[in-house]
Each structure stands twice: as structure tokens, then as C-alpha cells.
Amino acid sequence: MSFWMAWKMIWENKRRSLFSLCGVLMGITSIIVIFSLAEGGKELIKNDLSSLAENRIMIGGENLSVRDGKLLEDIPFVKYAFFPEARLDTGELILTGYSKKSLLAMGYPSNLKDREILLEEKTSKKLYGDADPSGEKIELGERKERYIIRDVYREKNPLESANDRETGITSLTSLERMAGLKRFSRVVVSFYEGEDGEKLAPVVISRLKKVHGGRGNYIVMENSGKYKKIEKIKKTLNIFLAAIGLVALIMGGLGISNLMAAMVRERTPHIGILRAMGAGKNFIMTTFLIEAAFISITGGIIGIIAGITGAKVIGKIIEIPPIFMGKHIFMTFVISALLGIAFGILPAKKAADMDTVEALRSS
Structure with a gap:
């Protein structure tokens, strides 16, 4: 009722x-x-904030190599390491080289083979329109070496995404061979969440000195203070x-x-x-x-x-x-x-x- x-x-x-x-x-x-x-x-x-600042430090030194990056990535508390100078302007686009661990951390395919590259999303649209460029061949550099486009990625760093140039990603070893890059003066070491980058910096520097037989002067150029503020x-x-x-x-x-x-x-x-x-x-x-x-x-x-x-x-x-x-x-x-x-x-x-x-x- x-x-x-x-x-x-x-x-x-x-x-x-x-x-x-x-x-x-x-x-x-x-x-x-x-x-x-x-x-x-x-x-x-x-x-966007995470891409601008991570729990990482930048170390400057002499004769840093791809091998040093791999050794640093073997340290348990290190998430990945990359070299800011590992970039090459081929004329057609700007290629950046990353290690497998850094590619994995960014969410990109980490098993890039030799002569395989990833194209940034905006670059792909400029060059191929709405078509999927995966599997297409592209000639890069003065010698017009052929590379295979593995996939398309979206740039996560807001500073990089503002770049008007065509960009791409390849493995660090491929870039090293292509550009003849053997030595770097800076390496960025990223730590896992919860780790204190400032306290671990001396351990990283000690590892580099040990690898180089105590030779070389390595300093912290940028600490994780920015990460803490973010x-x-x-x-x-x-x-x-x-x-x-x-x-x-x-x-x-x-x-x-x-x-x-x-x-x-x-x-x-x-x-x-x-x-x-x-x-x-x-x-x-x-x-x-x-x-x-x-x-x-x-x-x-x-x-x-x-x-x-x-x-x-x-x-x-x-x-x-x-x-x-x-x-x-x-x-x-x-x-x-x-x-x-x-x-x-x-x-x-x-x-x-x-x-x-x-x-x-x-x-």
C-alpha cells in the first residue's frame, strides 16, 4: 500500500x-x-612531472663508455643508466640511443635488434601519414644505411615532445656503431623508487673508479634534489x-x-x-x-x-x-x-x- x-x-x-x-x-x-x-x-x-624529474643523478667524468653503462645497470639498486650525449642527427631525424633497461623503464620495446628503430608518433605522421610504418625501411645518414622501423612510440617527456624535429629511438649499441661513439662525458643513473639517490651517489662513483683502476675524476653534476621537489x-x-x-x-x-x-x-x-x-x-x-x-x-x-x-x-x-x-x-x-x-x-x-x-x- x-x-x-x-x-x-x-x-x-x-x-x-x-x-x-x-x-x-x-x-x-x-x-x-x-x-x-x-x-x-x-x-x-x-x-609529466615524473618525466621531468626522476630519482636519478648525473655523473660527469672521463672516458665513460657503453660498457660502463652496462656495469652500472648491474648494480641492484640502479634501475637504468643512459648517456645524454648518445644522440645523432642523421639529417632525416635525430636518433637517440638507449640501453635495454632504459627502454624497458620507459615502456618501449626493449629487444631492439641491430638496424631497428622506433619512430616518434608525430614523426611517423609527418613521414607516413596515418599509415602504420612498422616494417618499412628508411635510409639514414650520409651513407644512406637502411634501417627497419620496428614500431611507433609516443614521447613521454614534455620537453622532448615540444621539439619540432623528427625523432627516433634505437639501441645504444646500434647508435654506437652507426656514429662511432666510443666515449661520453656524462651518464645519468636512475634509481628504483624508494632509494635515496644522494646517499647512493658515492657508491656509484666508487664502482666507476674501481672499473677504471682508480683513474679518472668523477663528480655528481646533478643530484636527486629536483626529484624530491617534484x-x-x-x-x-x-x-x-x-x-x-x-x-x-x-x-x-x-x-x-x-x-x-x-x-x-x-x-x-x-x-x-x-x-x-x-x-x-x-x-x-x-x-x-x-x-x-x-x-x-x-x-x-x-x-x-x-x-x-x-x-x-x-x-x-x-x-x-x-x-x-x-x-x-x-x-x-x-x-x-x-x-x-x-x-x-x-x-x-x-x-x-x-x-x-x-x-x-x-x-
């Missing part, structure tokens, strides 16, 4: 019920959009975005609660009529709570669908791919349902406890 009465009250007051439902829908939609775009934006910023910025950013999401959630919840409370208060005259017809307090309470729950849950479901759709559309426009987290969606739905019920209890109880004559007078 309560379900039928609640449905009848909703149906006979379609405009008011629709207005309340739209309020719930808009609140939930805004929360989903803000949370998903905030997560997507946070991920993009984290990736990590601090990332933590602050996480707190800031979490605060934005929390404020959005609170504002949406207040909007929902106000609408539901107003809806119940406006139905006070109906209470008098129902009481005069012999309806009990529990019946009135249950009827209004069912109505409030139906509107809040229906609005929550539609709001979630609208929020996901809206976030995808807005994400394409502002170029921020939204990230939808199950816990956010579930939490939003539960809150929409609980708020409708919670903020409907007190007004409904107050109306149910009213004297029949007083309730009828308010009509």
Missing part, C-alpha cells in the same frame, strides 16, 4: 517530482564529472584535487538534501488528509521515505550515466581523458540514496507527528 501511495503522489505531482529528480541528477552528474576529470588530470600531471609538488597536488572533489561532493549532497527536505515539507497538507482518512504514523513515514528514496535513487542512476557521458565529452574537448573509479561511482550512488532517506526522515516524522487539525489548516 505504501509503495502504491508513494507512486501515486509522485505521479500526481510530476512537475515537482521532476524538479527534485533533476536536482539530484545535476548534483550527481557534477560530482562524477569533477571526480573523473580530476583523476584524469592528476594522472596527466603526474606523468614528489612534494605531486603530494600537494593530490591533496588539492582531493579537496576539490570533497567540496563538490558536499555541495552536491547539500543540494540533494535541500530538495528532498523541501519536497517533504510541501506535502504537509497531504498528511492532514491522510490522517483524517485514518492513516497511521508509520504508514505516512514509510510512504514519504519510499518517495524520497525513489527520487534520489532514480536521480542517482541517471546522474551517474549522464556524468560518465558528460565527462567523456568534456574530456575530448579539453583533452583530458577521464578516469572513472568504481569507488567514486559507488560512493556517489550510496550518498544519493542515503541523503534522500536521511534528510527525509526528520521532516516526514515531524509531519507524521502533527495534529490532524493543524496539518489540515496548513493546506
Whole structure:
């Protein structure tokens, strides 16, 4: 009986019920959009910050070679090592050489064979349009040596991606053979997360000196201080975005609660009529709570669908791919349902406890 009465009250007051439902829908939609775009934006910023500074040090020295890089990568706490000078302008594009470990760390194919290269995404579009260049042969250098394009990659470093020149990647050994690069003056050593680069720097330098028989002067040109600053910025950013999401959630919840409370208060005259017809307090309470729950849950479901759709559309426009987290969606739905019920209890109880004559007078 309560379900039928609640449905009848909703149906006979379609405009008011629709207005309340739209309020719930808009609140939930805004929360989903803000949370998903905030997560997507946070991920993009984290990736850009991580590419600008990692837990690494730069060591300068004499007669550094590819062999030194391999020896450094054999150290347990070293993630990878690369040489900033391992670059070659072939005329057609700028090739950078990386070791297997550094390629793996960047998420690129690490098993590049001799004369195999990776083309940067923008470079591929310039040279081959929308076609997949994998397997195509390209001539590079003054001697027009033939190289095979293994795959296409997307540059993750925002500084490198701003470069207008055509770029590519090859293995360090291939670049060494192609350019005749034998000696370098700098090597960048990246450590695993959680390691302290500044404390481990003397160990790395000691290893280099040992390999070179105690000869050579090796110094730390750049420490991991930048990495620590970036990590601090990332933590602050996480707190800031979490605060934005929390404020959005609170504002949406207040909007929902106000609408539901107003809806119940406006139905006070109906209470008098129902009481005069012999309806009990529990019946009135249950009827209004069912109505409030139906509107809040229906609005929550539609709001979630609208929020996901809206976030995808807005994400394409502002170029921020939204990230939808199950816990956010579930939490939003539960809150929409609980708020409708919670903020409907007190007004409904107050109306149910009213004297029949007083309730009828308010009509």
C-alpha cells in the first residue's frame, strides 16, 4: 500500500517530482564529472612531472663508455643508466640511443635488434601519414644505411615532445656503431623508487673508479634534489584535487538534501488528509521515505550515466581523458540514496507527528 501511495503522489505531482529528480541528477552528474576529470588530470600531471624529474643523478667524468653503462645497470639498486650525449642527427631525424633497461623503464620495446628503430608518433605522421610504418625501411645518414622501423612510440617527456624535429629511438649499441661513439662525458643513473639517490651517489662513483683502476675524476653534476621537489609538488597536488572533489561532493549532497527536505515539507497538507482518512504514523513515514528514496535513487542512476557521458565529452574537448573509479561511482550512488532517506526522515516524522487539525489548516 505504501509503495502504491508513494507512486501515486509522485505521479500526481510530476512537475515537482521532476524538479527534485533533476536536482539530484545535476548534483550527481557534477560530482562524477569533477571526480573523473580530476583523476584524469592528476594522472596527466603526474606523468609529466615524473618525466621531468626522476630519482636519478648525473655523473660527469672521463672516458665513460657503453660498457660502463652496462656495469652500472648491474648494480641492484640502479634501475637504468643512459648517456645524454648518445644522440645523432642523421639529417632525416635525430636518433637517440638507449640501453635495454632504459627502454624497458620507459615502456618501449626493449629487444631492439641491430638496424631497428622506433619512430616518434608525430614523426611517423609527418613521414607516413596515418599509415602504420612498422616494417618499412628508411635510409639514414650520409651513407644512406637502411634501417627497419620496428614500431611507433609516443614521447613521454614534455620537453622532448615540444621539439619540432623528427625523432627516433634505437639501441645504444646500434647508435654506437652507426656514429662511432666510443666515449661520453656524462651518464645519468636512475634509481628504483624508494632509494635515496644522494646517499647512493658515492657508491656509484666508487664502482666507476674501481672499473677504471682508480683513474679518472668523477663528480655528481646533478643530484636527486629536483626529484624530491617534484614528489612534494605531486603530494600537494593530490591533496588539492582531493579537496576539490570533497567540496563538490558536499555541495552536491547539500543540494540533494535541500530538495528532498523541501519536497517533504510541501506535502504537509497531504498528511492532514491522510490522517483524517485514518492513516497511521508509520504508514505516512514509510510512504514519504519510499518517495524520497525513489527520487534520489532514480536521480542517482541517471546522474551517474549522464556524468560518465558528460565527462567523456568534456574530456575530448579539453583533452583530458577521464578516469572513472568504481569507488567514486559507488560512493556517489550510496550518498544519493542515503541523503534522500536521511534528510527525509526528520521532516516526514515531524509531519507524521502533527495534529490532524493543524496539518489540515496548513493546506
